[in-house]
Amino acid sequence: MKDLKLESRFWIVHDGKKVFGRGPCILLKTVDRLGSLNKAAKKLNMSYSKAWIIIKRAEEMLGYPLLRTETGGANGGGSYLTSKGEVLTRVYEEFCRESEKCMEELYKKYFDDI
Template sequence: MGNLDYSLSLYLTNKQVFLGPEIVQLMQLIQSQGSLTLAASAMGISYNKAWRLVHQAEQALARPLVVSNTGGINGGGSSLTAEGQRLMVKYLRWQSLTQSVVRQYFKQIFEDES
């Protein structure tokens, strides 16, 4: 059968998709970079797209995930709210557990029998 591989993307929904690989990656980068602008740049997406991803997730959940601080002596910045942090950690745990199970089934079903 050759070298088969797979891809799995997980999404949380609440009548609409609000959390998936792209927004979680953005949240991780906001946490590490301290800035929505820097996180968007690191992902290779526009600031506007990054802002829309965050805004759509926040609207679907009816709670803030990211807080932004403007200007000041140290400049602006962004960080995750406690809820944003909690949800990101839970999503990453769910993703890890799911990937592990999928990997087992993939090997069981598609591994060549030599």
Template structure:
């Protein structure tokens, strides 16, 4: 069966806020509670992961990720509740977009 696949992203003033790769990075941060471990799991440099997280936080009034530097109790990186909500909202939007595109594609195929 033929299906349409697409990649969407959300921009803020011309800058990418969220996209498929960034959502995957957020999920890995949530899973590992570490930017370094998340980057490694995605075969990405720490520097790139940090830049992506910083860009997402900068585009948002509410941070998606909070980092705590090391110390007596150690550091860690945590996804905020808002970050978790954005994952769900983005994935819902992406699923709806693909469903719409497939409906349109099937309608086109039937009209031929």
């Protein structure tokens, strides 16, 4: 089993429904980097409407906005992470990194000798 490894994914769920996980986190980070939900959706090969639904559903279930938008103007508008959106993406990634380390240790403990 030395050449094998364990993979895991973590989701925040509410009443059995996915609220936040790897996909929405990547979407938010891409919006943050590109300054636009539309550009982020294109970069991730998804429709704008799907990206919008993912964000709106998460916001509704979490009870706070993840993105703030500015329309038009001299700079053409855009989308930006709210402070809670920034915190959520950061702590989700930190949690995943730490969890992966723990999972690696457990995997080695239980499967290294098989």
